[in-house]
Amino acid sequence: MHKITTLDDHWMGRPRSIGTALLESDGHYAIVDPGPGSTLHTLRKELGARGVSVGDLDALLLTHIHLDHAGASGALVRENPRVAVYVHKLGAPHMIDPSKLLASAARLWPDNLAELFGEALPVPESNLRILEGRETITLGPRKIEVAYTPGHAAHHVSYFEDFEGVAFVGDTTGVRIEGHPYVMPATPPPDIDLPLWDSSFARILERQPKRLFLTHFGFSENPAAHIAQFQERLHRWMETTEGILQAAKSDEQAMACFMATMRAEIGQHLPAEEVEQYVATAGLNLSFLGLARHARKRAQAAASVSKTTS
Template identity: 45%
Template sequence: MTDDRYGLPENIALVDDYHLGRPQVVGTYVLLGENPVIVDPGPASVLPNLETGLRQIGLEFSDLHGIVLSHIHLDHAGATGSLVRYFPHLKVYVHHRGAPHLIAPDKLLRSATRIYGGQMDYLWGEFLPVPVEAVVTLGGGETIRVAGRTLRVFDAPGHASHHLIYLDEATGAAWVGDTTGLRMPGYTYVRPATPPPDIDLEAWRRTLDMLLALKPRMLLLTHFGPAHDPERHIAEMWEHTMRWAETVRAGLERGDDEATAAAQLAALADAEMGVEANEAVRQQYAQAGAVEMSWHGLARYWRKKMEA
C-alpha cells in the first residue's frame, strides 16, 4: 500500500500521534509488510492515539516486531519501555550511546524533570526502562533487516550525540529524526531544533554533509512528515540554525538576561515564518520544537565553547 496523504513509498505509513490532541506535531512511521516495525513511537502519553492509528491501517501493537529509534529524546522514544513491557518480543534498535539511558533511565528523567518540572507526566507520560535483552545497539555503518527491507544505519551527531539516520536505498527514504529540523506539511519553512544538552554545531554540519552525499529522495521527519526537496530543505534548515546560533551567541556576549535573550530568539523565529503560517501552524511549530528549549541548547553549546 502507498500512503497517498503524504506521498510516501509503498508499504510505509505515517501515523499522526496527536500529541496533546494537536494534529501533525509528532508522527510515527510504520514499515508495513513482513514483520512490521515502527520508527520513533513518540512519548507514552500518545500511546492510545498510536494504537488507534495502527488499527486504521490494519495493525495491532502485537503485530509489531520492532521499534527503530532515531534518538532517545522523550518525544521520540518515551513510549518504548511501555510497549516492550506489554509486548516483550519487540526488538529495540538504538544508538549505543542512548541504550544505557533506555535500560536505566533515571539520569535521563532527572535531567528532563529539571527542564519540564511538574509537566513531565502531562507532556510525555511514563518512561519505563527497556530490558537489556530487547536492545540492539548500533553506532553507524551497520545494515539492519526489518519489515522485509534493508536499512543502512549512519551515526548522526549534532542534534544529539545518540542520533542515528536510517536510509532505505530501495526507495531513497531517509528517517532523519530531528537532524533536519521541523517542517509542517504544506509549508516550506524549516525550523531548527536545538534543545539541550549536547548540541554540537561542528558535528551537525558534518552529519548534514554526509546526508547530502547519500542523495536521499525524501527526508522523513518526526515533526512532521516527508520533505520531498532534501537539498533545499537542508540548506534552509542550516541557514536558520546558523542565524539562531549567532543570535544566541551575541546575546550571551552582551550579557542579556535569559528572558530577554530567549525573547529575541522567539522574535527571530516568528519573523522567519512570515506570512506563510497561520496561528494554528505557528502553534504546531511551537509544540514540536519550543524556541525557549532551542535557546537553552544553543546557550549551553556556546558556554562550553567559551569555557574550553
C-alpha cells in the same frame, strides 16, 4: 506489500506535532520513533486503523532517546516482548534505566512532565540492538542502513531504507510540518554541536535519499534543498544567539529577546495559525537554552585557545 505510512500521534491534542513512521514489508512491520508514553493510546489506534497491532511489530527503530521520540518504547516491549529495539550505544543505558533521562527532562519541564510525556518504562537489555552506525537492518526483503548523525543529540542515528529511498532523520534536519516550506531548528540542551551537525548533513546527503521523513512532521520531498535551508538557518540562529547573549543584561532578558526575534521570523514564513504549532512542537524556549549552552562552550574554548597562544 511494501508501504511507509505516517501515523499521527496527536501529541497534546495537536495534529502534525509528532509522527511515527510505519514500515510494512511483506508482512514484517517496524515503526520509527514510537513517540512518548502520553500518546501510546493514539499510536495503538493509528496502528489498528491500518490492520496492525503492537503484537505484530518486529522492531522499533529509535532515532534518539528524547522522550518525544522514544518514551513509549518500554511500554511497547511490555506489550510485545519479542520486539527488537534499535538504539545508538550512547542512548542504550538510558533505555535500560531511564531515571537519569527523566531527571534531566524534569529540569526542563518541572511542572508538567507527566502530562506531556506520560510514563517511560525501562526496556530490558535483551530487547536492545545496539547501533554505532554503518549497520544494516533487515525487515523482510527491505534493507535499512544506519548512519550515526549527531548534532541535535550525541545518541542520534538516521535510517535509510532501500525500496523508496526514504531517510528517517528524526530531528537531524529540523522541524518542518508537511506541506509548509519553512524548516525550523530544534536545539534543546545538552548536546547541541554545530560542527558535528554539519558532518551529519554530509552523511545524509552522500546517500542521496529521495525523501526525508521528519518526526516533526512528515515527508520532505527535496532533501538537498531542505538541508541547505536548514543548515543556513541553524548557523544563523547560532550567530543571533551569540549576539543576544553579548547584549543582554540577564538570562531572562536574553530568553525574551530570542523568543521575540524568532517568533517574528517564523511569522514571516507561515500563516499566523501555524506559528504557535511550530513554536510548541519545537520547544522554542528550549532551543534558546541549547544554543546558549553551545555558544558559551564555544566562547570558553576560544578564550582558552587565546590564553594559550598569548
